[in-house]
Amino acid sequence: MRKPQRKFTKEFKVEAVKLVQSRQKPLAQIARDLDISDSALHHWCKQFSEQREQAFPGSGHQTPQEEEIRQLKRENDLLRQERDMLKKALGIFSRPQL
Missing domain, CATH: 1.10.10 (Arc Repressor Mutant, subunit A)
Structure with a gap:
């Protein structure tokens, strides 16, 4: 053991x-x-x-480089989410109106 x-x-x-x-x-x-x-x-x-x-x-504590990488990855994820939402909104608003 x-x-x-x-x-x-x-x-x-x-x-x-x-x-x-x-x-x-x-x-x-x-x-x-x-x-x-x-x-x-x-x-x-x-x-x-x-x-x-x-x-x-x-x-749970990181070196300054690891902390910066973590923050940049988080920011990257948020920006991707925003981009995806804008693409969906563009698709909705660009549909022809009936």
Whole structure:
């Protein structure tokens, strides 16, 4: 049976990365002390070094690029709906009157 997946806060991850960066203990020892896997801690360190302040956005939070893409897709959908309504209205009003 699998263990339930644990969730860690952004603050916990940042503090764990700072412990690794301080070089007081090896990464493996820090991971054991925090009761997390070596690979998870290594992944957090890599993510933090690449993204700094945007690292670990959390559930439902996105990077600025992802947020912009989401907004643009939403706007695109709305514009398509408006276009389709205008096409239907044009078809209705352009019918010959009886």
